[in-house]
Amino acid sequence: xxxxxxxxxxxxxxxxxxxxxxxxxxxxxxxxxxxxxxxxxxxxxxxxxxxxxxxxxxxxxxxxxxxxxxxxxxxxxxxxxxxxxxxxxxxxxxxxxxxxxxxxxxxxxxxxxxxxxxxxxxxxxxxxxxxxxxxxxxxxxxxxxxxxxxxxxxxxxxxxxxxxxxxxxxxxxxxxxxxxxxxxxxxxxxxxxxxxxxxxxxxxxxxxxxxxxxxxxxxxxxxxxxxx
Ligand code: ADP
Ligand code: ADP
Numbered sequence: 717x718x719x720x721x722x723x724x725x726x727x728x729x730x731x732x733x734x735x736x737x738x739x740x741x742x743x744x745x746x747x748x749x750x751x752x753x754x755x756x757x758x759x760x761x762x763x764x765x766x767x768x769x770x771x772x773x774x775x776x777x778x779x780x781x782x783x784x785x786x787x788x789x790x791x792x793x794x795x796x797x798x799x800x801x802x803x804x805x806x807x808x809x810x811x812x813x814x815x816x817x818x819x820x821x822x823x824x825x826x827x828x829x830x831x832x833x834x835x836x837x838x839x840x841x842x843x844x845x846x847x848x849x850x851x852x853x854x855x856x857x858x859x860x861x862x863x864x865x866x867x868x869x870x871x872x873x874x875x876x877x878x879x880x881x882x883x884x885x886x887x888x889x890x891x892x893x894x895x896x897x898x899x900x901x902x903x904x905x906x907x908x909x910x911x912x913x914x915x916x917x918x919x920x921x922x923x924x925x926x927x928x929x930x931x932x933x934x935x936x937x938x939x940x941x942x943x944x
Contacts, residue, residue, distance in 0.1 A: 723772035732758040734929035750926035756909035797866030856887035876908035
């Protein structure tokens with residue numbers, strides 16, 4: 717589903733990615749674990765093509781995205797959902813407007829939008845908050861809204877950039893369990909980056925440890941934990 721092969725990226729005097737190869741299989745939750753500065757964000761940005769690597773290959777759903785033109789890129793990106801540490805909701809829009817935004821952009825009609833937004837809010841357990849504004853919600857509820865929005869365009873892949881890092885421990889578990897449920901029920905492939913081992917052990921099938929722009933360990937989480 718996602719395949720990185722010998723991906724390299726330098727910023728002037730910093731090597732952010734130093735020959736990264738990894739494979740995320742369809743239907744799995746894959747975690748990239750590493751401390752701050754390891755290259756995690758850079759890696760994630762190469763997958764949704766916000767960043768072009770200096771060399772190497774990035775394939776998403778069989779498509780080599782490092783060489784796509786702007787038009788093709790837009791289409792590919794629309795098939796990738798994204799959630800962030802700080803949610804990135806539009807403050808002065810209601811929950812339902814935030815969730816419906818990708819549908820509005822893709823040109824869906826009003827009735828279709830309404831039905832799909834109701835369905836999405838139901839999936840994340842926020843049907844009663846449709847008319848609320850982000851400022852009236854808790855952090856966990858805001859992240860649920862962001863997850864619903866990320867799913868609006870029915871993506872094959874969800875990318876998570878430290879989605880639980882700003883949340884307290886109980887809310888973290890609640891959001892991780894929601895992601896796990898979406899993975900199981902929708903067959904959604906999830907690639908997440910995190911600096912917390914507990915995120916990996918709770919929901920990931922496979923993981924890679926990133927250090928100094930290199931993958932130092934990778935495999936099934938059960939096998940990684942069993943290694944002394
Ligand atoms: P992580 O997400 O694991 O914290 P990053 O991918 O953000 O790591 O950063 C990896 C390295 O690349 C760090 O040393 C960081 O300072 C550097 N870096 C990231 N983005 C840029 C940029 N736009 N310009 C210069 N250096 C960058
Ligand atoms: P976050 O933790 O939310 O990813 P960061 O502080 O790591 O935020 O990075 C914020 C932005 O700054 C990113 O776009 C990243 O590419 C850029 N950045 C990170 N490190 C550097 C750096 N050393 N020099 C220039 N830009 C950087």
